[in-house]
Amino acid sequence: MEVRRTVTVALDVDSDAAALLEDTVDTFLWSVQYVVDHAFDGEYVTTSKTTLDEETYDDVREATDGFNGGLVQAARNKAAEACKSVVASWKNGKKASKPHFSSPHVVYDKRTATFHDDHVSLATTEGRIEAEYVLPDEESNTPHSKYLFSVEYETTGAELHSSDGDWMLHIHCKKDVESDTSEQATTENGTVLGVDLGVNTLAVTSTGTFWTGDEFNHWRREYEKRRGDLQQCGTRWAHENIQSVGRKEDGRFKLMLHRISNELVAEARESGCSVIAFEDLTDIRERTGASWGHKWAFDRLYEYVEYKAEAYGIVVVQVDPKNTSRRCSHCGFTHPDNRDGDAFECLDCGYENHADYNAAKNIGLRYLRRTQTGGDGGAPLGVRLNSGIVNVNGGYSPASTEARTGVHAESHGFSRG
Numbered sequence: 001m002e003v004r005r006t007v008t009v010a011l012d013v014d015s016d017a018a019a020l021l022e023d024t025v026d027t028f029l030w031s032v033q034y035v036v037d038h039a040f041d042g043e044y045v046t047t048s049k050t051t052l053d054e055e056t057y058d059d060v061r062e063a064t065d066g067f068n069g070g071l072v073q074a075a076r077n078k079a080a081e082a083c084k085s086v087v088a089s090w091k092n093g094k095k096a097s098k099p100h101f102s103s104p105h106v107v108y109d110k111r112t113a114t115f116h117d118d119h120v121s122l123a124t125t126e127g128r129i130e131a132e133y134v135l136p137d138e139e140s141n142t143p144h145s146k147y148l149f150s151v152e153y154e155t156t157g158a159e160l161h162s163s164d165g166d167w168m169l170h171i172h173c174k175k176d177v178e179s180d181t182s183e184q185a186t187t188e189n190g191t192v193l194g195v196d197l198g199v200n201t202l203a204v205t206s207t208g209t210f211w212t213g214d215e216f217n218h219w220r221r222e223y224e225k226r227r228g229d230l231q232q233c234g235t236r237w238a239h240e241n242i243q244s245v246g247r248k249e250d251g252r253f254k255l256m257l258h259r260i261s262n263e264l265v266a267e268a269r270e271s272g273c274s275v276i277a278f279e280d281l282t283d284i285r286e287r288t289g290a291s292w293g294h295k296w297a298f299d300r301l302y303e304y305v306e307y308k309a310e311a312y313g314i315v316v317v318q319v320d321p322k323n324t325s326r327r328c329s330h331c332g333f334t335h336p337d338n339r340d341g342d343a344f345e346c347l348d349c350g351y352e353n354h355a356d357y358n359a360a361k362n363i364g365l366r367y368l369r370r371t372q373t374g375g376d377g378g379a380p381l382g383v384r385l386n387s388g389i390v391n392v393n394g395g396y397s398p399a400s401t402e403a404r405t406g407v408h409a410e411s412h413g414f415s416r417g
């Protein structure tokens with residue numbers, strides 16, 4: 001079997017190279033969107049890579065002035081996978097709309113990128129650029145030394161991301177290992193981690209870890225105020241400053257969401273979960289009274305968790321959110337009065353807990369029901385809780401490992417900016 005790792009490396013990019021990379025990102029995203037639009041343009045959504053390649057490759061190359069063929073193919077793969085996941089959602093009776101790509105990134109493989117010891121060479125819209133890695137000072141025991149520079153690991157490709165003028169490469173590495181029974185046990189008998197998203201608490205897992213919304217809400221108000229002050233000025237200078245506030249806001253929030261997504265994936269790995277289940281995000285504003293800013297944050301968080309979890313073979317899904325906040329995760333009794341703000345108290349069995357934690361458990365259980373009635377192979381056995389595992393029939397087994405410390409709400413400090 002294979003072990004896959006993703007190592008994040010900052011790139012040292014001068015202004016000429018940055019301009020080319022920006023152009024490359026724009027062209028890549030345009031190409032992905034072109035293929036998606038084409039796939040949706042007909043009675044059925046086309047998901048076959050071969051068909052999409054035949055029908056779009058030449059057009060994309062022509063429209064982009066001969067964009068690198070390998071990057072055109074990577075864009076087509078990205079589009080095909082996105083279309084496939086929409087069709088899979090429909091088959092599961094979920095709503096899903098045509099994908100739209102806005103997060104700035106480019107997918108590279110071994111043909112479009114060459115990975116050296118201290119730098120990378122990347123294909124762009126105009127030939128190649130070289131960028132040096134910005135590496136941590138300590139040389140041993142970093143992800144870079146363990147995977148990127150390890151002879152055991154092979155570099156398979158990377159995703160280039162940009163945020164706030166910083167260029168980051170998420171480099172994928174893999175190695176073949178002898179089958180390890182303990183690792184197989186976690187994937188085959190894995191459990192599902194339920195995640196509830198909200199305004200007061202940004203995310204809660206069924207293992208009882210909370211990420212409060214305090215920091216996000218504080219900075220949203222702060223940026224809102226700065227924009228308001230500048231709007232009153234009405235000058236061109238003020239207008240430009242409003243845009244710069246917007247960019248800072250984006251960068252700060254993305255950094256925060258990257259950190260939360262890392263912690264969520266770590267939580268899933270530590271708990272031996274093979275699936276992370278979120279509620280369907282489509283109508284989350286209507287359900288939770290979240291702002292557009294929160295919807296934006298939830299979408300980013302989902303997206304980040306999805307690609308980070310993939311590196312560990314963890315599947316990330318969205319499930320039908322109906323009644324997940326009103327249903328008792330202990331006995332199944334569903335009533336709007338079970339919930340009062342942050343407090344959940346079941347009117348039938350008296351079960352009490354934090355309302356968002358109860359919802360996270362229900363989201364995990366919803367996924368289990370779906371897979372067990374849908375008859376998917378290799379369905380997880382239970383929802384991971386802080387003290388054990390609850391199965392779809394309400395049975396409970398204590399965790400075999402040391403009991404976790406339980407619910408802890410903490411406000412995470414912000415490390416930059």
Ligand SMILES: [Zn+2]
Nearest residue numbers: 328331346349
């Ligand atoms: Zn109950």
